[in-house]
Amino acid sequence: MNIAESLAAMPVTDTDLDRYAEVDADSTVADAVRAMNAAGHPAACITSKGLLVGTFTQRDIMMRVIGRSRVWDHPVSDQMTRSLRTLTTEGSVADGLEIMSDWWVRNVPVLDGDDRLAGNVSYYVVMEIIAKLIREHLDDPDVSPEIHHSLTLIDFTGLHTSPAVLVNQNDAVAVAAHHMRARAIGSVMVVDDHHHLVGILTEFDLQTKIGCEHSDLTNIAVSDIMTPDPISFKARAPIAGAIQQMANRGFSHLPLLGESGRPQAVASFRDIATYLETSFAALG
Numbered sequence: 001m002n003i004a005e006s007l008a009a010m011p012v013t014d015t016d017l018d019r020y021a022e023v024d025a026d027s028t029v030a031d032a033v034r035a036m037n038a039a040g041h042p043a044a045c046i047t048s049k050g051l052l053v054g055t056f057t058q059r060d061i062m063m064r065v066i067g068r069s070r071v072w073d074h075p076v077s078d079q080m081t082r083s084l085r086t087l088t089t090e091g092s093v094a095d096g097l098e099i100m101s102d103w104w105v106r107n108v109p110v111l112d113g114d115d116r117l118a119g120n121v122s123y124y125v126v127m128e129i130i131a132k133l134i135r136e137h138l139d140d141p142d143v144s145p146e147i148h149h150s151l152t153l154i155d156f157t158g159l160h161t162s163p164a165v166l167v168n169q170n171d172a173v174a175v176a177a178h179h180m181r182a183r184a185i186g187s188v189m190v191v192d193d194h195h196h197l198v199g200i201l202t203e204f205d206l207q208t209k210i211g212c213e214h215s216d217l218t219n220i221a222v223s224d225i226m227t228p229d230p231i232s233f234k235a236r237a238p239i240a241g242a243i244q245q246m247a248n249r250g251f252s253h254l255p256l257l258g259e260s261g262r263p264q265a266v267a268s269f270r271d272i273a274t275y276l277e278t279s280f281a282a283l284g
Contacts, residue, residue, distance in 0.1 A: 003130070003133045003134070003137065004094070006133055007092065007093045007094035007097060007129070007130075007133070008092050008093075008094040009092065010092055010093040010094075010129065011089075011090070011091070011092060011093075012087055012089065012091050012092065012093060012095070012096055012110055012119075012121055013089050013110075013118075015093060015121065015125050015129065016122075016125050017110055017118065017119025017120055017121065017125075018119060018120075019041050019043070019120060019122040019124060019125060020039075020041050020043045020044060020045050020107065020109075020119070020120035020122070021035045021036045021038075021039040021041050021043070021044040021045075022044065022045050022047055022117065023035050023036075023044045023045070023046055023047070023056065023076060024046075024047060024048065025046050025047065025048040025053050025054070025075065025076065025077040025080075026048075026075060026077070027075070027076050028072065028073050028074065028075065028076065029065055029071055029072050029073070029074055029075075029076050029078075029079055029212065030072040030073065030211075030212040031076070032044055032046075032056050032076040033061060033065065033207065033211045033212050034211070034212070036056075036058075036061075036207065037207065037208050037211060041122075042057060042058040042106075042107075042203070042204050042207060043055060043056070043057045043058070043106070043107040043120060043122065044056040044057070044076075045109050045117055045120055046076060046077060046080045047117055048077075050116055050117070051115065051116065051117075052084070052086070052109055052111065052115075052116075052117045053077065053080075053082070054077065054080035054081055054082045054084065055080060055081050055084060055107065055109065056076055056079065056080040056081070057081070057106070057107060058186075058203040058204050058206070058207045059186070059203060060079055060080065060081060061203070061206065061207045061211070062177070062180055062181065062186075062203045062206050062207070063181055063184070064079045065079060065211075065212065066177055066206050066210055066211075066217070067174065067177060067210070067214070067215055067216070067217045068215070069212070069215035072212045084109065085099045085103050085105060085108060086108065086109045086110065086111050087099070087108050087109070087110045087111070087121060088110070088111055088112070088113070089110060089111070089112050089113070089118050091110070093121070093126060093129055096108045096121040096126060097126055097273060097276075100123060100126065100270070100273050101270070101273050101274045104270055106122070106123040106252065106269060106270070107120050107121065107122055107123065108120065108121040109121075123252065123269050123273070124247075124250050126273070127243060127246050127247045127269065128247045130243060130247070130276060131243050131244050131246075131247035131248075132247075134240050134243060134244075135244075138152065138240070152238055152240055153238055154238065154239050154240075155235070155236045155237055155238055155239060156233070156235050156236070156237065156239060156242070156256055156265075156267055157235060157236060158275070159239070159267060159271050159272065159275050160271055160274070160275075161256060161265040161266060161267050161268075161271055162185065162265060162266050162268070162271070163264075163265055163266075164189045164255065164256070164263040164264055164265055164266050165179050165180075165183060165185060165188045165189065165266075166188065166189050166190075166191050166195070166263060167179065167188050167189070167190055167191070167201070167222055168190070168191060168192070168193070168222070169190050169191065169192055169198055169199065169221070169222055169223040169226070170221055170222070170223065171221070171222050172217060172218045172219070172220065172221065172222070173201075173206075173210065173217040173218075173220045173221070173222055173224075173225060174217035174218045175222070176188050176190075176201050176222050177206065177217055180203070180206075185266075186202060186203045186252060186253055186268060187200055187201060187202040187203070187252075187253040187266060187268075188200070188201050189255055189263040189266065190222055190223070190226045191262075191263065195262050195263075196261070196262065197230070197232060197255055197257070197262070197263050198223075198226075198228065198229070199222070199223065199226035199227055199228045199229065199230060200226060200227050200230040200253065200255060201222055201225065201226045201227070202227065202252070202253060204252075205225050205226060205227060206225075209225040210225065230251075230255055231245050231249065231251065231254065231255075232254065232255040232256070232257050232263075233245075233254055233255070233256055233257070233267075234256070234257050234259075235256045235257065235258060235264060235265065237256075239272065239275075242254055242267065242272070243272065246269065246272075252268060252269045253266055253267070253268050253269070254266065254267045254268075
């Protein structure tokens with residue numbers, strides 16, 4: 001069974017569907033952010049009387065909440081995403097990956113036969129499954145040389161990646177947040193005065209380290225909340241190795257370095273998922 005067939009044959013109910021926080025629609029935005037941080041998850045499923053009415057993710061927090069104290073006491077239903085793509089408990093992991101690729105989402109709520117919330121398919125879970133399948137294929141002596149070559153040597157030059165957006169480590173968080181909102185991106189690369197990569201600032205950093213605790217972002221330095229010394233890859237590094245790192249460490253963005261060793265581009269989970277979703281059938 002090839003990788004595409006394995007994903008199609010794997011029911012979502014056989015995966016970890018618990019990577020989310022469930023928050024009542026009447027909760028405040030601040031309470032929702034705190035619930036997500038307490039659970040350690042970048043997504044919340046918003047329910048009313050047991051029924052799913054929306055989602056509230058780290059992207060919603062970054063775009064609508066960070067540094068905007070006037071919304072913190074509003075109902076989370078005012079700031080959640082209402083237009084949803086969901087799976088049923090009869091769906092497969094391949095179905096979830098397709099939704100993530102087609103709709104540019106990183107979480108897909110799962111509903112049971114009564115339209116009640118049964119869980120959430122997270123991109124972390126999908127990446128872990130893909131990494132496991134790739135390892136199994138690479139360890140399988142019966143895998144053809146062509147497939148082995150594809151899995152080990154296909155590099156990032158074949159992906160549609162985004163140019164790296166750089167901020168200095170001494171810049172204010174307000175500067176980084178502005179870049180992320182203006183471009184609707186999930187991370188910025190943090191460099192020193194010599195443009196060497198020293199960190200990465202992500203939506204999850206903003207969610208967990210800023211949240212609804214700080215309204216003035218001009219007095220907080222990027223270096224205070226960034227993730228320092230991030231794992232990075234050369235642009236010609238094999239994708240398979242990057243997937244392993246994303247699965248092992250729970251990353252959604254990987255800095256790509258040029259020949260000079262300076263940040264050149266960013267590969268996001270969406271970039272990789274879109275590529276894999278269209279390529280697995282051919283790779284086997």
